[in-house]
Amino acid sequence: MSAVLERYEALKRQAEQTLTARLEKPRVLVGTATCGRAAGALKVLEVFREGVAQHGLDVEVEEVGCLGYCYAEPTVIIYKPGFPPLCYMNVDEGIASRLVTDYLVGGDPCFDFAYAALEPNDVFPTLADYPRGFSEQRIILADCGLINPEDINQYLQRDGYRALAKALSMAPEEIIGEIKASGLRGRGGAGFPTGVKWEICRSKEADEKYVICNADEGDPGAFMDRALLESTPHQLLEGLIIAGYAVGAKQGYIYVRAEYPLAIERLKTALAQAREKGLLGENILGSGFSFAIDLFQGSGAFVCGEETALIASMEGRAGIPSHRPPFPAEKGFRGKPTVINNVKTLSYVPHIIRNGAEWFRSIGTPSSPGTAVLALAGKVVGTGLVEVPMGTTLRTLIYDVGGGIKNDKAFKAVQIGGPSGGCLPESALDLPIDFDSLQQAGAMMGSGGVVVLDEDDCMVEIARYFLEFTQKESCGKCTFCRLGTRQMLEILTDITKGRGKLEDIDLLQEIAEDVKAGSLCGLGKTAPNPVLTTLRFFRHEYEIHVKEGRCPALMCKDLISYVIDPKKCRKLCDACVGSCPVEAVYTRPDQLKAIDLEKCVKCDNCLVTCLPLYQAVIKVSPPLKVEGGQDK
């Protein structure tokens, strides 16, 4: 065994020894990533800590990252000898105190509150017994929510940093060969082969080289990078150090959004621990290879996720993209060859080095090996962070992993790839999720954001919403993106307000195609995708808006009116009257309620209030004419 591996084994043994006594005790793991905190995880944590202290229990209460079950946060896992490890979801303070008294003090695991067991057993189903668990295959999310991100020993105990030790015993070219053979493609969106990028950088003669982890996750609704940083930061560090060794860099950076304070805190802790263990810094594991990692906090612009803009912003210039080539791998940060990889891409690296390229290729599709990490959001029951093999169909993703559409509504479209992705209709549900299939369909892998839309979503408004985001985030450098997206937004706004003309739809299509073909950087090139795909698959919705002044999904505020159906309204109820902020809802002489259209601001309050009662408040489109302030 090489000296490097021996050093590693010693570290691992040490970690195991430190942990053994603790792991034998009952343990409570509370998911306190940003998502859990937003749902109240810190209060739940407090209840466990206080309960344990109050009852004088010998129980470890630990903070862990995110399991990915967004809809069921906060999540808690309890290990207690004699029971399978159990996962509880939607835990509030009440449930937490019950778990303390009944389970930790008593011996009743409160199966009513439990969602699943983590290990196969005779009494309770495991995560894998659910459709979601069955369809998922976790590689880089595998440790998320199960280990304490601030304890390097827990990562080491699970064979963490073994890939680094192995890599340091290999020649850099061998590592690049392995990554190339694995077919790993960049998870930042474009899907460029990672090994090829590394090879280009390695082949350049330069006194300095850099590797940068792009953690400037900016897509609305995408949070997989944040979850990885907050849940298993060492996995990323390991991948980054291996990348540095492979391309011949001595310095690495993590470009992380300043808007991710918890991720930054946990990264800092992880960096300090890795340095202390000799896994980072001078002469790593006695191999002679030295590597430093520094954090760089992004300055807020969405376009800084584009690699040339990212470099500009690190060099102290405005975060504005420039023409490629030269590609950063040839001439990047400070003019030196620079590899820029996404958080997810680098997180796969340790697994590939440890298990081999063949193993990685056995998952996913031939052209897109491995898994896809997706943020499932929108009108789907089980929102969350999921990891499925590439090639999984959208149908499996939405109906098995996601549990189907909320409130038994009808599926309309799925928007995949973030704000620059495309909207695909029902006919695309059997499309496999991989880089090439999605691109062919007009969408893209992008960051992996998946927004499910139902019958209540207007496709024109959805296109307008996403375009508004990209238009605002345009840096303004190139003509097509600065002005073209604005022209498109003006047209879309007109259509959603009922001012559109038929020829506007063709013009929208023309400008969208030109912006896609003519823009300088990826932001402009992809910004028209939501418009082009909705025009392709839902053109009739555009036409109904223009020709009939009607929004078929009853979503565009200017094209609807709120009315009360007197047949459903009840004389003795006035919940809607109280809910109206502008006193538009009034009581008619016959005690039924009605809405003064002139006063109504279409805030939706009365409809939401009446929904569980009588469903008497309804929306109609086209809007009713206002006559003398009374609805007819």
Place this chain on the structure above:
Amino acid sequence: MSRQVTITIDGQQVTAAEGDKLLWVALDHGIYIPHLCGIREKEHPDASCRLCFVEVEGLPNPVTSCTLPVKEGMVVRTRSERVDRLVRTAFELLLSNHRLSCAKCGKNGRCELQKIAQERGLKLKLTRMRSLLVEKPVDDSPEKFYYDPNRCVLCGRCVWADREKAKIGAIGFVRRGMDRRVAAFWEQPLADSPCIECLACVEACPVGALVAKEMKE
């Protein structure tokens, strides 16, 4: 001196130094390609105006000629349906945010927008696009010139001239997106900036944004 190569532009054979950017090679041989932001001396082109598209045999899509190094045997067409369409849209987009009153403009007759319109048969008025122009105040503070941001096309030639030729650094790009504009630090009037009124920027401006005052009468 670098190797000489022979390329074909619109059927015409021309020789040029390998690696030179196609835009300048074409212009040097009297073949016009629309352009606004291109600066010959600049090593890394901005490629921001998106007007200099050409078709190159073997490349799937039109490319900007300002960024394309010439190679032996390259076959280029400066016009095609796709090129014309992109150029027309980019041109009209620029016009949609440009004060269109040529008769009252100090650069009337010497404006590169007018030249592009003439060369490519494009109209100097808005036919398809909406006007996006939000009138901004003209900076009349310098003695020798004035700056009309409503006529600026954000080509960046003034910024380059100010920094690289005049070596002053009085102006730069500020703000983002639709608000991007050329201005002095803190958007103060040019007269209060380090500007020495050398007129390097005025000379560089292809349109009526920076205009010498004696021209104004």
